[in-house]
Amino acid sequence: MLVALYFLLVFYSWLIIARGLLSWTTPRYGSGLYRLQALLVTVTEPYLGFFRRHLRPMAVGAVGIDWSFMVALLVLWGATALFMRL
Numbered sequence: 277m278l279v280a281l282y283f284l285l286v287f288y289s290w291l292i293i294a295r296g297l298l299s300w301t302t303p304r305y306g307s308g309l310y311r312l313q314a315l316l317v318t319v320t321e322p323y324l325g326f327f328r329r330h331l332r333p334m335a336v337g338a339v340g341i342d343w344s345f346m347v348a349l350l351v352l353w354g355a356t357a358l359f360m361r362l
Contacts (some may be wrong), residue, residue: 278359285356288323289349296345297319324348 295316303309327348333340 278362281359282356283351285352285359288320289356292315292320292324292345292349295324301358322354327351 295313298309298313298316299311301313303313320323324344327344328342331344331347335341
């Protein structure tokens with residue numbers, strides 16, 4: 277049971293990383309990459325949205341940097357490490 281939960285948490289963290297990497301692209305509407313990006317947003321937004329609501333983007337010059345991805349991953353990796361100790 278704990279091994280399955282561990283693999284689920286690791287898989288979910290890879291989904292978040294993939295979403296972050298794909299956020300740097302602008303795929304054409306209807307393309308396979310567009311559908312993949314939409315699927316990743318649908319799957320990861322409930323978790324990432326929690327952090328985005330509580331963390332404002334950090335202003336660096338005229339650009340706001342969204343740190344919610346990094347904080348969400350750190351929390352997820354901490355939970356994964358905690359489950360491995362059980």
